[in-house]
Amino acid sequence: MNAEIYNYVDANLTKMIGTLSELVAIPSVKGKAVPGKPYGEECAKVLDKMLGIASSFGFRTENHKNRVGTIDFYPDGEPSLGILCHLDVVPAGDGWKTPPFSMFMSGGKLYGRGTMDDKGPAVCVLYAMKAIKDCGIKLSKNVRFIVGTDEENGSSDLAWYKKQAKLPPNVFTPDGSYPVINIEKGMIRGEISAKCAVGGTKSVISATGGTVINAVPESASATVVGFSDIELTLAAKNAGIGQLVTFKKDGDKTVITVKGKSAHASTPAEGINAVTGLCSMLGRLYGDDESTVMFRSLSALFPFGETDGKSLKIAASDEKSGALTEVLSILSYSKGTLTGKFDIRFPLCRSVERVKTGLEKAFAAKNMELSDFSGVEPHETSADSEFVKTLSKVYEDVTGARSGCIAIGGGTYVHDIEGGVAFGAEFPGEDCKIHSAGEFISAERMKQNAKIFAEAIIRLCK
Ligand SMILES: [Zn+2]
Known part of the structure; x- marks a missing residue:
């Protein structure tokens, strides 16, 4: 594991928190479509904000019709790894003790809508890429960070993007939980009548x-x-x-x-x-x-x-x-x-x-x-693939916790992506109140996530 990366992440925690707070302040709940902004003003705004920050870090960014944004580690070269996050959120709902769209820190926890699902993990991915870049670590393969803006309402963003561009052969999304979710059951919704x-x-x-x-x-x-x-x-x-x-x-x-x-x-x-x-x-x-x-x-x-x-x-x-x-x-x-x-x-x-x-x-x-x-239909990415084995090992090495693959009944952002898995960002046994009042991510977990993602990128793209 890379001590330089660890020190960099620890030293940049305040900046990560600042970026997250900027993203949380944009209430990116799906809104009425307007010309050129299929998911409404706020979703376009949060995407623009994220791409602006990534671009200021020196990454090549592209806004794909205000549906999806891409942030490439290198300006050219086909990416061999894709990381997928979303910047849209579900509505605040009732029961908040702190303002849902103004991030509030207390007892080491950052409260606000989207802090865990999925803006916090997105910030961790971005800073993981920045850490690798700023520490001067050379990758032999490109990484593409893909940010969507319609995950919470059926993932039409990705369905559209898949028709425009080829996805990298390996994709993970920190929009689930650790260790590695490689199997998602099939899902049926129906109606009985009489x-x-x-x-x-x-x-x-x-x-x-x-x-x-x-x-x-x-x-x-x-x-x-x-x-x-x-x-x-x-x-x-x-x-x-x-x-x-x-x-x-x-x-x-x-x-x-x-x-x-x-x-x-x-x-x-x-x-x-x-x-x-x-x-x-x-x-x-x-x-x-x-x-x-x-x-x-x-x-x-x-x-x-x-x-x-x-x-x-x-x-x-x-x-x-x-x-x-x-x-x-x-x-x-x-x-x-x-x-x-x-x-x-x-x-x-x-x-x-x-x-x-x-x-x-x-x-x-x-x-x-x-x-x-x-x-x-159900989704499965082989537990025996190098990709999955590497992610599993990274989680174990960084956290010291037991790793492995899990199957879930719910569907994640990669359900329709071949070779995709969910990897983080919620830790086993923790409930960060996703979709509820009081959603949070802890500052400690922000650091840990960034280290895990950086380590994963380095090992998969070295
Ligand atoms: Zn999510």
Whole structure:
């Protein structure tokens, strides 16, 4: 490891923090497209700022139509390594104790929207390149730092850039976590729908639950008519949601509310699904129209407490990527019309088509329909490649921590990039409140990241 680089990074921490604070001050949330600025004014502004700083450091920069910027270590030469970060951020949201777009330092932590995702890591990459340059270390291969501005809204920036330019054969993105994420499960989002005859005196009138498709829903509610307290209490108990449910009487109607626990759709077993809990209970009621029958059918496909797709007959798992997971995340039902949105993450041993066929079959058997569907295949970069082995070793050497490859259920910025992996910048076991109030990166981790990236560049491009 290079002592000169280490000293340089340590000595330049204040400058790194200054640069990060300049970037955080630009609220680069996707905005309305204006001519020449497809993601709005602020995203164009943050890109311009970053490229200006990189150019002042002596790197060759290029702005690709305000979608993507490139920063090359050498003015010419095809790059053999690409590093990918994004400068757009998600909206601030509520709950901040400090101003989200004015970086605040306290107790060694830098608070602000984008500090960890992904402006902080981007600053670390830039200073890693600067450290190598200023320390006079010669690389025999070029490095291209690629900064995008639409990661948080579907990565259309990269999809566009891939059509304009060839990506380097090896790409890592510090937009995930350490050590090396080389496998990302496939992802499916879809909708189940059904209709039934209603109008009975004992019936489900309406039901709703969940707000976003990629999370375990933490609350759900329904209004039913004609059921006695005993029927309702017993149904809740048999559904296993006795502790989670509350009832509110309103004449012969009852409003049922179920409180669960939220979790990311890629790790649904960590949550308690309020929607499937509610459906399980409604399916245990016996009405005099078809509404309760329909919830019985839905619950048979998505039972409360199940997250592996067993009842949908799509369960699968393999050693490298783990098990398939599914979440019924959004429910909407009114006057005999039901729709449910779901999120599925599937392992390497399955394909979008195979899971889709399984779903169609399972839904049809319950007289339900797959009414909307989109899917992305899994991503894998070989753990045995020199590239991945080098990154893994760099992390181990710089941090002294155990390294290796990991598979995740979520998708990162390199999901559609062949030979791409996520490498940092969050450390295992740390929660830097990405996408939440109080997002931060610690000054210590800034230094460590810059050292890791510099070391990775040197070893991969020497
Ligand atoms: Zn990100």
